[in-house]
Amino acid sequence: MDQKRILVIDDESALTRMIRLNLETTKRYVVREENRAPHAHTTAREFKPDLILLDVIMPGTDGGELASRFRADPALKDIPVIFLTATLSKREAAEGMINGGYLFLPKPVGLKNLVECIENALAAKAHEHKHEVKPDTEPGK
Amino acid sequence: MFRRYPKAAKPVHDMNESAANANAKNVSQPTRVLLIEYCPADALLIGGLLATGFTVTHVTDLGAGIKAAHGPFDIVLLDLFLPDSRGLDTFTQFHSLHAELPILVMSGLDDEHFAESAVRDGAQDYLVKGQMDEVLLRRAVRYAMERKRVERALRDSEAFYQSLVESLPQYIYRKDAQGRFTFANRRFCVELGRTFQEIVGHTDYDFFPAELAEKYQADDQRVMTAGKVFEAVEEHTPPGGEKEYVQVVKSPVFDAQGKIIGTQGIFWDVTARVRGEEKLKKAHTDLARSREDLLRTLADLQRSHSRFKEAQQQMVEMEKMQTVGQMAAGIAHEVKNPLAVIRMGMDYLTNAIDPTSNEAVGTVLKDMQDALHRADGIIMGLLDFSAPGKVDLRPWDLNSLVRSSINLVKHELKAAQITVETDLCDNLPPVLADANKIKQVFVNALTNGIHAMPEGGRLTVRTYIKKLTPEEARPSQGARQTQTFRAGERVLVTEIDDTGTGIPQDKLGRVFEPFFTTKATGKGTGLGLTVSRKIVELHEGAIQLENLSPAGARATITLRTEKT
Numbered sequence: 274m275d276q277k278r279i280l281v282i283d284d285e286s287a288l289t290r291m292i293r294l295n296l297e298t299t300k301r302y303v304v305r306e307e308n309r310a311p312h313a314h315t316t317a318r319e320f321k322p323d324l325i326l327l328d329v330i331m332p333g334t335d336g337g338e339l340a341s342r343f344r345a346d347p348a349l350k351d352i353p354v355i356f357l358t359a360t361l362s363k364r365e366a367a368e369g370m371i372n373g374g375y376l377f378l379p380k381p382v383g384l385k386n387l388v389e390c391i392e393n394a395l396a397a398k399a400h401e402h403k404h405e406v407k408p409d410t411e412p413g414k
Numbered sequence: 415m416f417r418r419y420p421k422a423a424k425p426v427h428d429m430n431e432s433a434a435n436a437n438a439k440n441v442s443q444p445t446r447v448l449l450i451e452y453c454p455a456d457a458l459l460i461g462g463l464l465a466t467g468f469t470v471t472h473v474t475d476l477g478a479g480i481k482a483a484h485g486p487f488d489i490v491l492l493d494l495f496l497p498d499s500r501g502l503d504t505f506t507q508f509h510s511l512h513a514e515l516p517i518l519v520m521s522g523l524d525d526e527h528f529a530e531s532a533v534r535d536g537a538q539d540y541l542v543k544g545q546m547d548e549v550l551l552r553r554a555v556r557y558a559m560e561r562k563r564v565e566r567a568l569r570d571s572e573a574f575y576q577s578l579v580e581s582l583p584q585y586i587y588r589k590d591a592q593g594r595f596t597f598a599n600r601r602f603c604v605e606l607g608r609t610f611q612e613i614v615g616h617t618d619y620d621f622f623p624a625e626l627a628e629k630y631q632a633d634d635q636r637v638m639t640a641g642k643v644f645e646a647v648e649e650h651t652p653p654g655g656e657k658e659y660v661q662v663v664k665s666p667v668f669d670a671q672g673k674i675i676g677t678q679g680i681f682w683d684v685t686a687r688v689r690g691e692e693k694l695k696k697a698h699t700d701l702a703r704s705r706e707d708l709l710r711t712l713a714d715l716q717r718s719h720s721r722f723k724e725a726q727q728q729m730v731e732m733e734k735m736q737t738v739g740q741m742a743a744g745i746a747h748e749v750k751n752p753l754a755v756i757r758m759g760m761d762y763l764t765n766a767i768d769p770t771s772n773e774a775v776g777t778v779l780k781d782m783q784d785a786l787h788r789a790d791g792i793i794m795g796l797l798d799f800s801a802p803g804k805v806d807l808r809p810w811d812l813n814s815l816v817r818s819s820i821n822l823v824k825h826e827l828k829a830a831q832i833t834v835e836t837d838l839c840d841n842l843p844p845v846l847a848d849a850n851k852i853k854q855v856f857v858n859a860l861t862n863g864i865h866a867m868p869e870g871g872r873l874t875v876r877t878y879i880k881k882l883t884p885e886e887a888r889p890s891q892g893a894r895q896t897q898t899f900r901a902g903e904r905v906l907v908t909e910i911d912d913t914g915t916g917i918p919q920d921k922l923g924r925v926f927e928p929f930f931t932t933k934a935t936g937k938g939t940g941l942g943l944t945v946s947r948k949i950v951e952l953h954e955g956a957i958q959l960e961n962l963s964p965a966g967a968r969a970t971i972t973l974r975t976e977k978t
Contacts, residue, residue, distance in 0.1 A: 381750060382754065384761035
């Protein structure tokens with residue numbers, strides 16, 4: 274099976290490690306961790322991920338800033354980004370927070386839920402490519 | 415020509431003479447008599463009659479008499495027919511030059527009328543030659559002297575009073591029973607612009623306008639009738655002048671028998687005094703007004719101060735809320751990341767170790783997952799509080815929301831041995847509410863009641879609709895409402911009463927502050943009422959806490975009905 278490349282950007286190394294280990298158990302993903310937000314752009318260009326899991330609050334450069342840089346970079350602009358956030362309320366989490374075309378997942382997230390979201394995002398992207406639709410018109414589906 | 419008669423060795427005094435003389439001069443001194451008598455026989459006779467107790471100096475004509483009278487004499491015996499003067503003229507001449515001396519006029523039988531005229535003009539007495547004896551002469555002399563002395567005293571007294579009346583700065587007059595002036599002092603004359611003679615015998619009508627004269631006469635009449643002093647401050651405005659004030663004292667005048675025969679009045683200008691009093695009174699009023707203004711300003715200031723304090727407190731609370739919000743977000747981030755690690759770690763372990771292979775491992779993992787879920791729930795709650803609020807207002811049946819809330823705390827009620835009584839009004843209009851959020855408010859209020867009754871007790875929950883009075887439309891202490899209700903608005907009220915410990919009165923104003931709690935550690939977070947308030951505010955409602963008598967507390971939640 275074609276393994277998808279997932280870049281996990283979070284300053285919490287234990288979390289990125291746990292995500293990597295968990296995703297790797299599915300054998301469906303190749304996971305790269307990046308704990309230094311300022312290096313994340315370079316890492317992304319170099320790793321060429323199929324999807325990026327991005328923490329919101331990080332020291333130095335926060336997730337929102339990184340996401341807009343990725344969008345501005347022609348090499349990265351089409352890569353789906355899923356935000357992982359610790360600041361979602363119960364209600365927002367239940368509603369599945371979508372903001373600016375990005376999907377937000379509340380921490381802590383279980384593996385099952387995470388894989389579902391990743392797969393949905395990858396599928397949506399494949400669908401968009403097929404129909405040449407802009408990436409942010411049908412976000413997170 | 416002077417002729418001196420010998421001084422008597424021992425003056426003879428009868429009782430009358432002595433009494434009459436006692437005040438005039440020392441009894442041991444002989445009376446010094448100047449005798450002006452042309453007829454030597456008469457002179458001799460008189461000298462003889464006055465031999466004892468008198469020193470007689472005799473001259474024979476008026477010119478000599480006038481000259482001699484400058485000497486120290488007590489009395490003058492004056493014959494009207496002298497070589498250099500005859501008749502009444504003799505007296506007039508002498509008297510005009512020596513008015514201070516008592517004069518006893520002597521006349522013949524046929525010219526007695528001259529003597530009488532002299533007495534009218536100021537002589538003290540007269541004697542008819544040929545009809546006098548020693549007793550008569552001596553008595554006449556003494557009496558004449560005494561009369562003169564009394565006259566002098568009277569004149570002195572009159573002068574004294576006249577000087578008093580004339581020099582007093584008051585206007586003084588007297589009137590008879592018919593209101594005619596009988597006296598006016600100089601000041602009064604000047605005031606009227608008339609002489610004394612022009613005033614005496616006239617009435618007020620001759621000097622004042624009829625209206626004023628009438629008043630004065632009426633006042634006089636009153637004084638006469640009552641026989642009492644009348645005192646008043648009267649005002650009058652002279653033509654072209656400013657208003658003046660006069661203090662008037664009118665009193666009745668009595669005759670010797672005590673009969674009222676007229677009135678007398680004294681008045682003086684008190685314009686300056688009255689103006690001063692008026693100024694003082696005005697100053698006093700102004701002062702009182704200033705004081706009132708000051709008190710009003712003070713009250714305004716106090717009101718502003720309390721409003722300011724209230725605003726300040728709200729600001730402090732808002733800041734606290736913001737701090738709490740930031741804290742909540744911070745805590746969520748800091749706690750949720752480790753929770754995320756644990757969650758992922760557990761998922762990894764669950765996959766790595768087949769939980770079904772080992773029952774204990776399965777149980778441990780399940781317990782850990784439950785614990786994680788609980789911890790996550792708490793953090794989510796904090797985020798709920800810090801997240802900007804939005805409510806989804808829909809019409810609901812208030813009583814259903816209340817019943818459902820009671821149902822949510824039924825385990826706690828049972829554990830604490832608390833009974834619930836409900837008194838829910840039927841046929842209420844729908845309440846506009848976010849059902850889950852309002853239930854959170856009810857649950858919080860019920861939980862507070864439960865916590866207030868650790869030994870068990872009773873919760874009473876009632877709902878009703880009411881029209882707000884103007885008084886109720888204003889917030890009171892312990893009440894929170896952002897949107898002020900209108901008087902007359904129909905609102906839905908939910909009351910939750912407990913029979914517990916109540917809230918200390920001094921803490922009542924603070925119960926809605928974040929992290930303020932009266933509960934024991936571990937029993938409350940200090941956020942329950944803060945969150946409740948926020949929710950109720952989002953509903954544009956009001957929540958109020960008050961103590962009940964004799965015990966317990968009441969939470970009142972006022973919500974709006976569906977707008978029609």
